[in-house]
Amino acid sequence: MNKVQNITVLGATGTIGVNTLDVIARHPQRFRAYALTANSRFEPLLEQCRRFRPRYAVLLDVLAAEQLESGLRAQGLEDTEVLCGLDALERVSAHPEVDTVMAAIVGAAGLQPSLAAASSGKKVLLANKETLVMSGGLFMQAVRQGEATLLPIDSEHNAIFQCLPRDFASLEPSGVTKILLTASGGPFRKFTQEQLAHVTPQQALNHPNWVMGPKITIDSATLMNKGLEVIEAHWLFGAAPEQIEVVIHPQSVIHSMVQYNDGSVLAELGNPDMRTPIAHALGWPERLASGVAPLDIFATGQLDFERPDTARFPCLRLAFEVLEKGGTAPATLNAANEIAVQAFLDNGLAFVDIPRLIERVLEEIGTHPVHSLEDVVKADTLARLTAQDWLERKTAC
Ligand code: NAD
């Protein structure tokens, strides 16, 4: 029998983290939650510690870590050691006793821990697409040098991975001509420009098919999520921008497709539930029960496909543009987007101003080559400052 796999779940209290623990709990003979991490809310992490008894629990925030420590002791839970800070996140990602790391922190904050997991040769289940957007070249190099196994969790990329040959190395030798990346189109697919100008965060947070954290839900509404996924597909599968086509598929039943040179198009279908890609990656190369209901193909009925409209959703165009530019441009786009999304959620920026702000920042700070992680971090910091500055000037007018 296989030994029990020790898993670190980065971002354990988020949507992906909770779904990962749901799958882990279904297979206690195969997986152990070894380290669980979160940002600053200690209560949900305390509850997870009570249930999963991890070796480590990590909070980024020092005060929250102290509260977690007191909570654990009050409940007599002595087996979990509490750590805090970015160093600790990296430590539990690279720990020698850890086999697998679920990288599910949201945003740029996930970069360093994901890199630590890759460099130390873990099985890396990558949900944090921002890592690949910001530093795809460096991350893929860390995977190769660390001899890590990289498995995509994003449902589209997981679907593509499933539709590629087992010995896949690059597109042409496998006969792949195109990757068809599906997108639901989000809640505003049919909105006019005029209607888009007035949408609220509440409306944008109401995704038609998927339950996700707030940042990725807004990204889905602007189509920036699809833009980030185009860049993610570029790095994961070595696809040039013209080999990636975005297809709006409102039912979210087909999670993406791969087109081959003989005319075949392979697709992965299923209910929109992240436990499918999570179980696929956790069990890979074997299959595991995930708790997801089987797809009722008769109830599904119709499958529709449309071309995306980048005039109404310019974020998708911007993502293709930064992919062509390369260097620090994708990191700049990512950072400006994080600031813009937060401002929109705080009612400080209109929905249609999200792409405008990102475009401004891209124009203002230009693109530089990436030689090291420092170059990426610098671009990220500068983009955040520039975006904040633009927001402040805008409110002052
Ligand atoms: P979420 O907001 O629900 O959860 C985020 C998690 O990250 C939480 O545990 C939070 O505590 C932690 N976190 C936040 N900021 C942090 C920081 N500065 N330092 C350390 N930890 C921090 O997000 P989510 O929807 O679970 O998404 C997580 C990642 O997975 C994102 O990169 C997202 O793009 C990707 N993803 C999510 C889905 C989905 O269905 N939710 C699908 C595909 C990809």
Ligand code: MG
């Ligand atoms: Mg996705």
